[in-house]
Amino acid sequence: MDDNQIINLFFQRNEDAINAVDEKYGSKLNALAANILQSREDGLECVNDMYMKAWNSIPPARPEYLFAFLATSARNIAIDMIRKNNAGKRQAKVVELTKELEECIGDGGLQTHLDKEDIGEMLSHFLETVDKNKRIIFLRRYWYSDSIKDISERMQMSESAVKVTLHRTRKELRKYLESEGLYL
Numbered sequence: 001m002d003d004n005q006i007i008n009l010f011f012q013r014n015e016d017a018i019n020a021v022d023e024k025y026g027s028k029l030n031a032l033a034a035n036i037l038q039s040r041e042d043g044l045e046c047v048n049d050m051y052m053k054a055w056n057s058i059p060p061a062r063p064e065y066l067f068a069f070l071a072t073s074a075r076n077i078a079i080d081m082i083r084k085n086n087a088g089k090r091q092a093k094v095v096e097l098t099k100e101l102e103e104c105i106g107d108g109g110l111q112t113h114l115d116k117e118d119i120g121e122m123l124s125h126f127l128e129t130v131d132k133n134k135r136i137i138f139l140r141r142y143w144y145s146d147s148i149k150d151i152s153e154r155m156q157m158s159e160s161a162v163k164v165t166l167h168r169t170r171k172e173l174r175k176y177l178e179s180e181g182l183y184l
Contacts, residue, residue, distance in 0.1 A: 010058040
């Protein structure tokens with residue numbers, strides 16, 4: 001079943017929409033959430049919450065890219081779950097990724113001037129300018145929260161090469177943001 005057919009099921013309030021999403025994207029969404037949460041069980045709970053959120057938001061939303069819509073929702077729910085479960089003590093993986101990105105986007109000063117959509121658009125535009133391997137490595141690290149080791153195995157590169165690529169890509173991102181008039 002294609003994405004438009006699944007979205008139409010949501011608009012018809014047909015519960016088969018959830019089954020169709022689970023069949024088509026369930027394993028990818030579960031892997032994403034479990035990787036962020038470092039727990040298969042918490043990942044499954046997160047994806048179940050995401051199904052409810054999708055049911056409540058489609059309609060009125062009609063996502064252009066269903067998987068991206070669902071993955072964003074699952075990722076946000078997973079991050080919220082980390083924050084809730086670790087109130088007062090941030091999970092090491094999230095802190096590590098945040099510190100890495102502070103190198104190019106600062107420590108939050110950027111977010112006071114732009115909303116999330118603007119930041120997302122700028123990041124998407126930047127990622128369109130880098131080669132495919134850099135883009136994959138960057139997204140695997142900062143979107144999917146993959147470890148350096150997992151990325152190196154996936155990309156058939158040494159861990160050192162992955163680290164260097166990430167470092168250089170973050171520097172390129174910083175230059176790009178500055179060229180767009182953002183002084184960090």
